Amino acid sequence: MAGDCWLILGASSSIARAFARAVAERGDRVLLAGRDQDDLARTAADLGIRYGVECEILEFDALAFDRHADFAALVEARAFGSLNVFLAFGTMVDQSQIDRSPSLARLVLDTNLGGAISILSHLAPVMEAQGKGRIVVIGSVAGDRGRRANHVYGAAKAGLHAYCQGLRARLFRSGVTLTTIKPGFVDTSMTWGLPGLFLVASPAACARACLRHADRGAGVRYVPAFWWGIMTTIRLIPEPLFKRLSI
Amino acid sequence: MTLTGWGRTAWAGVTAARPERIRDVYEILGDVGDDGLIVHGAGRSYGDVALNRDGRVLLSERLDRILAFDEATGEIVCEAGVTFAELIETFLPRGFLVPVAPGTSFATVGGAVANDVHGKNHDRVGSFGDHVRWFEMALPDGQLIRVDPDTQPGLFAATVGGLGLTGVLLTVCFRMVTVPSARMEVEESRIPDLDAFLDALVAVRETADYSVGWIDALASGASLGRGILQTAFFKTDAPATFRPRRRISVPADLPGWVLNPVTVSTFNRFYFRRVPEEGRTGERAADAFLFPLDAVGRWNRIYGRRGFYQFQCVIPDDAAGDGIRKLLEIASSARAGSFLAVLKTLGGEGRGFLSFPMRGVTLALDFPARRGVRELLHRLTDITMLHGGRVYLAKDAVLTPEQFSEMYPRLDDFRAVLRDVDPDGRMRSDLSRRLHIRGEGEWRATAGSSWAHPPA
Numbered sequence: 001m002a003g004d005c006w007l008i009l010g011a012s013s014s015i016a017r018a019f020a021r022a023v024a025e026r027g028d029r030v031l032l033a034g035r036d037q038d039d040l041a042r043t044a045a046d047l048g049i050r051y052g053v054e055c056e057i058l059e060f061d062a063l064a065f066d067r068h069a070d071f072a073a074l075v076e077a078r079a080f081g082s083l084n085v086f087l088a089f090g091t092m093v094d095q096s097q098i099d100r101s102p103s104l105a106r107l108v109l110d111t112n113l114g115g116a117i118s119i120l121s122h123l124a125p126v127m128e129a130q131g132k133g134r135i136v137v138i139g140s141v142a143g144d145r146g147r148r149a150n151h152v153y154g155a156a157k158a159g160l161h162a163y164c165q166g167l168r169a170r171l172f173r174s175g176v177t178l179t180t181i182k183p184g185f186v187d188t189s190m191t192w193g194l195p196g197l198f199l200v201a202s203p204a205a206c207a208r209a210c211l212r213h214a215d216r217g218a219g220v221r222y223v224p225a226f227w228w229g230i231m232t233t234i235r236l237i238p239e240p241l242f243k244r245l246s247i
Numbered sequence: 248m249t250l251t252g253w254g255r256t257a258w259a260g261v262t263a264a265r266p267e268r269i270r271d272v273y274e275i276l277g278d279v280g281d282d283g284l285i286v287h288g289a290g291r292s293y294g295d296v297a298l299n300r301d302g303r304v305l306l307s308e309r310l311d312r313i314l315a316f317d318e319a320t321g322e323i324v325c326e327a328g329v330t331f332a333e334l335i336e337t338f339l340p341r342g343f344l345v346p347v348a349p350g351t352s353f354a355t356v357g358g359a360v361a362n363d364v365h366g367k368n369h370d371r372v373g374s375f376g377d378h379v380r381w382f383e384m385a386l387p388d389g390q391l392i393r394v395d396p397d398t399q400p401g402l403f404a405a406t407v408g409g410l411g412l413t414g415v416l417l418t419v420c421f422r423m424v425t426v427p428s429a430r431m432e433v434e435e436s437r438i439p440d441l442d443a444f445l446d447a448l449v450a451v452r453e454t455a456d457y458s459v460g461w462i463d464a465l466a467s468g469a470s471l472g473r474g475i476l477q478t479a480f481f482k483t484d485a486p487a488t489f490r491p492r493r494r495i496s497v498p499a500d501l502p503g504w505v506l507n508p509v510t511v512s513t514f515n516r517f518y519f520r521r522v523p524e525e526g527r528t529g530e531r532a533a534d535a536f537l538f539p540l541d542a543v544g545r546w547n548r549i550y551g552r553r554g555f556y557q558f559q560c561v562i563p564d565d566a567a568g569d570g571i572r573k574l575l576e577i578a579s580s581a582r583a584g585s586f587l588a589v590l591k592t593l594g595g596e597g598r599g600f601l602s603f604p605m606r607g608v609t610l611a612l613d614f615p616a617r618r619g620v621r622e623l624l625h626r627l628t629d630i631t632m633l634h635g636g637r638v639y640l641a642k643d644a645v646l647t648p649e650q651f652s653e654m655y656p657r658l659d660d661f662r663a664v665l666r667d668v669d670p671d672g673r674m675r676s677d678l679s680r681r682l683h684i685r686g687e688g689e690w691r692a693t694a695g696s697s698w699a700h701p702p703a
Contacts, residue, residue, distance in 0.1 A: 017267075042326070045312065046312035050313060050337050
């Protein structure tokens with residue numbers, strides 16, 4: 001069976017749901033992976049009815065490291081046509097909450113960094129063997145500079161960024177592309193109700209941009225693109241000054 | 248956050264939550280605070296039906312998945328936040344259409360159930376609730392329940408047209424209808440006055456697929472009630488292809504003075520003359536006929552920052568001639584700048600205890616929010632009462648609790664169900680408080696009015 005197949009990790013998130021619609025609309029097959037099977041079944045039904053694509057759901061838990069190898073094998077068996085990966089899972093715990101209960105830091109690191117590295121490491125050989133395909137990883141502008149307001153989450157995303165840089169170089173040799181997307185403010189449950197947001201992008205717009213960048217095999221992209229300017233400015237602020245700012 | 252109805256005359260500061268999956272709904276129901284919770288869909292109701300000042304609001308827009316569709320029967324199951332626009336885009340090319348289409352396609356299915364909406368085909372097919380097979384909802388206490396009219400007749404009748412007060416709708420199953428194409432043949436004719444209009448509407452109510460009248464509400468004297476009658480049928484020899492229309496959008500609030508009696512009556516005259524004296528017949532995309540105003544995004548901005556009121560009532564057939572005449576006389580003499588008014592026939596009562604429709608003639612009028620308009624609305628409401636009619640709650644702004652209970656004779660049945668499923672009053676809205684829908688005891692000493700100007 002020809003055609004593209006997208007494995008969507010963390011498929012209940014709003015960006016992932018929008019991305020699934022975007023690829024299903026053009027006829028790609030979709031494998032939805034996540035913990036909330038009831039929710040995934042609803043999304044699967046929706047994609048099937050709206051776009052007439054085949055859609056399957058898989059159980060996946062980023063924290064269940066010992067099951068990641070089996071999961072990768074299952075994906076390899078289920079993916080018809082060319083496999084592509086969209087990694088959208090993640091958790092953001094409020095920094096003040098982590099400051100109060102420091103053990104929460106591990107959850108943030110294990111999910112956003114450990115879980116992502118683990119599953120990508122297991123999927124990498126599958127992609128290499130295929131000799132083509134796209135991987136999209138949802139990073140974050142938070143990883144560009146450690147901020148007082150969310151430095152544990154930022155540290156995880158910074159680590160993920162570094163991992164993806166290396167993995168990109170490795171996969172490049174077998175014709176597989178890896179695109180790191182750094183969303184600015186996107187209207188998701190993660191940003192819902194946060195004060196001080198501006199120029200918020202819809203999940204659908206973010207998803208379309210992700211797909212566009214993936215199709216071109218881009219490396220690292222900010223979405224919306226103007227966030228490159230904002231983050232470059234923030235990165236350039238000297239540390240002695242930065243630590244005094246409340247950015 | 249601050250929410251408003253489509254008319255932008257009712258505003259409410261609320262604590263909002265926007266669930267992205269069903270299980271989030273239970274969490275939200277677990278803590279509704281002191282002032283209760285109401286669901287807010289696409290925000291296309293005009294007034295305060297989906298507002299809850301200082302209380303909690305559940306935004307249903309992200310619960311937008313289609314869960315099942317049966318090509319053989321047209322039966323569809325979808326989440327409550329799915330909009331008519333999505334259903335039409337998905338199913339019209341396959342030859343299926345929603346059985347009832349409200350005036351805007353941006354409304355949600357949940358809102359269509361909660362307000363038991365009607366379309367331009369009410370005489371023949373009834374309102375949206377008439378096509379609902381069953382629905383799943385979370386009761387105010389968090390219990391998941393599947394409701395169909397046979398096993399849960401009371402809860403079904405209290406939820407259809409129930410203004411969101413019986414709980415949170417999660418999924419709805421209803422039947423789509425098959426259509427031969429995505430295009431309609433629309434016949435338009437000039438109608439010189441009100442009597443002729445009522446005769447013409449009554450003459451086509453049983454025969455036309457769709458019918459609607461557009462009235463120049465500023466015309467008076469001999470031409471009172473003049474306007475354009477549109478009747479429409481689906482074409483059989485046209486393709487089912489559906490292309491979303493190109494939309495323009497009103498970029499900002501127009502200044503309040505733009506709509507004045509002169510500009511509006513000029514527009515209305517133009518609209519009337521657009522159709523040649525002998526009438527005309529033309530082909531139109533189904534969505535362009537069903538949702539003419541959807542072509543202009545955020546059209547509510549043309550009324551300016553102060554917003555507008557929409558008044559809609561239905562008057563029973565035998566009193567319609569007299570009642571509609573009085574309403575139009577008041578509207579036109581007030582020179583309040585009512586844009587095109589809409590006149591339609593309705594076929595009969597809905598299935599809900601608080602369903603709006605009854606067999607008769609319905610009139611809808613827009614008024615920019617100006618000094619004196621609320622008094623005008625009161626007068627229109629009083630006349631509606633006098634003629635045994637009913638005001639549409641999805642648009643109402645001025646009804647009193649006494650008028651409400653007289654217009655909606657099945658209110659006691661509704662209250663009995665509410666006492667049963669929501670004894671603590673967890674589901675509340677500004678409308679429910681304003682009209683004492685739950686009963687006398689609902690009034691909250693601290694409640695203010697949400698009918699105020701937007702916060703600066």
